[in-house]
Amino acid sequence: MPQDPFDWIDRHHERRLAAGLVRDLRPRPADSPLVDLAGNDYLGLTRHPEVTRAAADAALRWGAGSTGSRLVTGSTALHARLEEELADFCGFEAALVFSSGYAANLAAVTALTGPMDNGTLVVSDAGNHASLIDGCRLARAETAVVPHADPAAVRKTLDAHGGRALAVTDSVFSVDGDAAPLAALADACRAHGAALLVDDAHGLGVLGDGGRGAVHAAGLAGAGDVVTTVTLSKSLGSQGGAVLGPARVIRHLVSNARTFIFDTGLAPAAVGAALAGLGVLRREPQRAARARHVARELHRRVTAAGLEAVRPDAAVVSVRAPSPEAAVRWAADCRTAGLAVGCFRPPSVPDGVSRLRLTARADLSDRQVEEAAGTVVRTAPAV
Numbered sequence: 001m002p003q004d005p006f007d008w009i010d011r012h013h014e015r016r017l018a019a020g021l022v023r024d025l026r027p028r029p030a031d032s033p034l035v036d037l038a039g040n041d042y043l044g045l046t047r048h049p050e051v052t053r054a055a056a057d058a059a060l061r062w063g064a065g066s067t068g069s070r071l072v073t074g075s076t077a078l079h080a081r082l083e084e085e086l087a088d089f090c091g092f093e094a095a096l097v098f099s100s101g102y103a104a105n106l107a108a109v110t111a112l113t114g115p116m117d118n119g120t121l122v123v124s125d126a127g128n129h130a131s132l133i134d135g136c137r138l139a140r141a142e143t144a145v146v147p148h149a150d151p152a153a154v155r156k157t158l159d160a161h162g163g164r165a166l167a168v169t170d171s172v173f174s175v176d177g178d179a180a181p182l183a184a185l186a187d188a189c190r191a192h193g194a195a196l197l198v199d200d201a202h203g204l205g206v207l208g209d210g211g212r213g214a215v216h217a218a219g220l221a222g223a224g225d226v227v228t229t230v231t232l233s234k235s236l237g238s239q240g241g242a243v244l245g246p247a248r249v250i251r252h253l254v255s256n257a258r259t260f261i262f263d264t265g266l267a268p269a270a271v272g273a274a275l276a277g278l279g280v281l282r283r284e285p286q287r288a289a290r291a292r293h294v295a296r297e298l299h300r301r302v303t304a305a306g307l308e309a310v311r312p313d314a315a316v317v318s319v320r321a322p323s324p325e326a327a328v329r330w331a332a333d334c335r336t337a338g339l340a341v342g343c344f345r346p347p348s349v350p351d352g353v354s355r356l357r358l359t360a361r362a363d364l365s366d367r368q369v370e371e372a373a374g375t376v377v378r379t380a381p382a383v
Helices: 007-018 049-062 077-090 101-111 130-139 151-159 182-192 247-256 268-283 286-304 324-336 366-378
Strands: 035-037 094-098 121-125 142-146 165-170 195-199 226-231 241-245 316-320 339-344 355-359
Touching (some): 035 366, 077 094, 077 226, 077 241, 094 101, 094 247, 101 130, 101 226, 101 247, 121 130, 130 165, 142 151, 151 165, 151 182, 182 195, 241 247, 268 286, 286 366, 324 339, 324 355, 355 366
Parallel strands (some): 121 142, 121 165, 195 226
Antiparallel strands (some): 094 241, 226 241, 316 355, 339 355
């Protein structure tokens, strides 16, 4: 009898089930009663009336979809305006909008490096997001993974390489919420003549002057040797991503980035929503400071109760769990108590440590923050 070509999937599932690593989809209702500390709506703009109205207006005017890739029919005047606004706000020469932040990272890494035989070295932080890791894999360039947030290791690796190089890092790491030492990393790159690529997904809207991002805060915005990527799906309350940098880099991506050339352009509704979210942030820059304050307050309350948590540099608070199974139960108990939290387990975490991940929101009241922290503490598993 012919062999079942997918019977290995059942065995794989059983192993993951025994290890407590099976992932489940949980569709949420439109009017969920849960307080949300699981998503990435840092500024509370996803349901902001200006943002939702802009999304609806854009769909009514431009259509539900973009109709094609950006180089065919998928670029509108709305896309061009968003690119201009993002570049101006973040302090870069130019920007290019993609259908997701993941696609933006794949584009930046692959188009700015190349196959191993072209001599380009990619120096990647060990804590980088999966999209940067996948970008390194797809680039087929020589890649050196260096210890987390270690500029000295970056410098040493670059010194041992004689050719072109690109250092790649998150600005704020999504698992623990700690910030990269961007100024020191830039110094290490400049000593070698290497470029620096920063994924500022968790910095835009939270760090820097009025939420202009971690790269802006480090004084690197607009530098000729620095490129950054951002998402529109976190602080701006929409969906999509963008690459920002020198105009010649953006021009290069238009002709060489496969996730730009061959992917359908971002839908007009998402573009309109992102523009409106950026407009709210410009008008209400205090939202960035409020998000940081909420994160610090969550951290203060859970650690005061004896839980182990990483001090947040932006809006992510990581609380350690004793095991993958305990993390899953803890998150489920929080949901039962009316609180949605993130649950990070291997292999999503490179160090193998399971965590609850709390994401601060600028629109939470002090009372909601107090109650949320209380729920996390009250439902914590025994160590």
